[in-house]
Amino acid sequence: xxxxxxxxxxxxxxxxxxxxxxxxxxxxxxxxxxxxxxxxxxxxxxxxxxxxxxxxxxxxxxxxxxxxxxxxxxxxxxxxxxxxxxxxxxxxxxxxxxxxxxxxxxxxxxxxxxxxxxxxxxxxxxxxxxxxxxxxxxxxxxxxxxxxxxxxxxxxxxxxxxxxxxxxxxxxxxxxxxxxxxxxxxxxxxxxxxxxxxxxxxxxxxxxxxxxxxxxxxxxx
Amino acid sequence: xxxxxxxxxxxxxxxxxxxxxxxxxxxxxxxxxxxxxxxxxxxxxxxxxxxxxxxxxxxxxxxxxxxxxxxxxxxxxxxxxxxxxxxxxxxxxxxxxxxxxxxxxxxxxxxxxxxxxxxxxxxxxxxxxxxxxxxxxxxxxxxxxxxxxxxxxxxxxxxxxxxxxxxxxxxxxxxxxxxxxxxxxxxxxxxxxxxxxxxxxxxxxxxxxxxxxxxxxxxxxxxxx
Numbered sequence: 032x033x034x035x036x037x038x039x040x041x042x043x044x045x046x047x048x049x050x051x052x053x054x055x056x057x058x059x060x061x062x063x064x065x066x067x068x069x070x071x072x073x074x075x076x077x078x079x080x081x082x083x084x085x086x087x088x089x090x091x092x093x094x095x096x097x098x099x100x101x102x103x104x105x106x107x108x109x110x111x112x113x114x115x116x117x118x119x120x121x122x123x124x125x126x127x128x129x130x131x132x133x134x135x136x137x138x139x140x141x142x143x144x145x146x147x148x149x150x151x152x153x154x155x156x157x158x159x160x161x162x163x164x165x166x167x168x169x170x171x172x173x174x175x176x177x178x179x180x181x182x183x184x185x186x187x188x189x190x191x192x193x194x195x196x197x198x199x200x201x202x203x204x205x206x207x208x209x210x211x212x213x214x215x216x217x218x219x220x221x222x223x224x225x226x227x228x229x230x231x232x233x234x235x236x237x238x239x240x241x242x243x244x245x246x247x248x249x250x251x252x
Numbered sequence: 253x254x255x256x257x258x259x260x261x262x263x264x265x266x267x268x269x270x271x272x273x274x275x276x277x278x279x280x281x282x283x284x285x286x287x288x289x290x291x292x293x294x295x296x297x298x299x300x301x302x303x304x305x306x307x308x309x310x311x312x313x314x315x316x317x318x319x320x321x322x323x324x325x326x327x328x329x330x331x332x333x334x335x336x337x338x339x340x341x342x343x344x345x346x347x348x349x350x351x352x353x354x355x356x357x358x359x360x361x362x363x364x365x366x367x368x369x370x371x372x373x374x375x376x377x378x379x380x381x382x383x384x385x386x387x388x389x390x391x392x393x394x395x396x397x398x399x400x401x402x403x404x405x406x407x408x409x410x411x412x413x414x415x416x417x418x419x420x421x422x423x424x425x426x427x428x429x430x431x432x433x434x435x436x437x438x439x440x441x442x443x444x445x446x447x448x449x450x451x452x453x454x455x456x457x458x459x460x461x462x463x464x465x466x467x468x469x470x471x472x473x474x475x476x477x
Binding site for chain 1: 435445448449
């Protein structure tokens with residue numbers, strides 16, 4: 032097999048641009064889904080009436096349907112009711128809709144792991160309910176749920192690969208186009224794999240470093 | 253207006269076609285889950301050895317499927333492997349291969365986790381009774397590990413069913429593709445068809461996956477206590 036280095040050099044800038052789009056969308060999706068997940072898990076924790084049923088329904092709906100169908104619905108379905116959004120908005124909303132429930136589950140498992148004595152001690156030294164959440168529960172819950180949070184971040188970054196279906200030029204879609212245009216199958220696919228390795232490996236190292244950093248909830252138990 | 257247009261999903265012909273597409277999706281998922289489980293059990297058992305080479309190969313295999321997205325694997329097999337070997341594979345075959353390999357890597361991890369979570373005295377008691385390795389695994393470890401594997405396996409199955417929605421992107425006529433065809437053909441009759449059809453597909457995936465994830469959650473809760 033002879034490798035066309037010329038082709039690789041000329042398509043590198045394209046990959047750089049596409050990788051930037053991928054990372055941008057993934058970052059926006061991850062931040063939004065962290066916010067949604069935190070809000071949902073706090074609502075579930077306080078058992079806010081009516082809203083917690085809505086949150087529960089949202090979590091089940093989003094966890095049990097594929098992202099591809101979710102973004103098709105957002106991108107092709109909703110405009111028929113008059114709600115028209117750009118591709119990137121749809122992509123970010125789709126990622127946040129999917130990721131929010133995964134993050135909520137991760138936070139919830141962390142909150143459940145905070146032992147009752149911690150909460151009672153907090154209350155007994157005179158902290159209000161909000162203060163207990165802010166200073167006792169969230170720091171410990173965050174530390175416990177960090178591994179699943181980082182797994183979800185990587186999962187969301189990988190899920191951006193299907194955004195090509197709504198004609199976003201991410202790295203996967205770019206590869207498909209290049210294969211179709213130049214028949215340089217091997218080079219394109221190899222570049223794609225390398226780009227994913229470059230994006231995901233450092234990201235996962237940073238996350239596991241962070242995981243080690245916030246392991247303080249394990250101490251003193 | 254809008255109320256009458258929901259009828260696009262109640263036309264018998266459309267419903268029948270959508271269910272045919274859904275069947276393709278579920279069929280690919282089902283075959284891959286079976287193959288993946290069998291391969292996965294072998295991989296999981298091999299991961300309990302102390303041989304460094306076997307462990308290293310397994311590690312690379314698992315990480316390869318964890319780092320590279322499933323869609324990229326579909327492309328690698330659909331475009332890359334077929335070109336390299338100069339063969340022709342249909343989208344269905346490629347999907348089954350990729351989903352089986354992916355399922356096997358995840359299943360291997362589930363099996364390994366279950367085997368390692370068994371208390372050590374089970375192995376030692378088995379050895380003390382004079383069981384050889386095959387008997388030890390067959391009579392002592394595997395029966396106990398299976399129970400711990402079931403929730404994770406059902407979870408993996410729901411993930412695989414959800415991920416089979418990607419096969420439309422390598423040209424398999426699945427439920428999403430048929431939905432697109434119906435939307436195209438009824439564009440003049442029902443202008444809002446895409447809302448209803450995609451809504452229905454969303455719902456169809458939900459009613460397949462929801463019971464499965466509910467069962468796995470309940471089993472996990474029941475067996476943890």
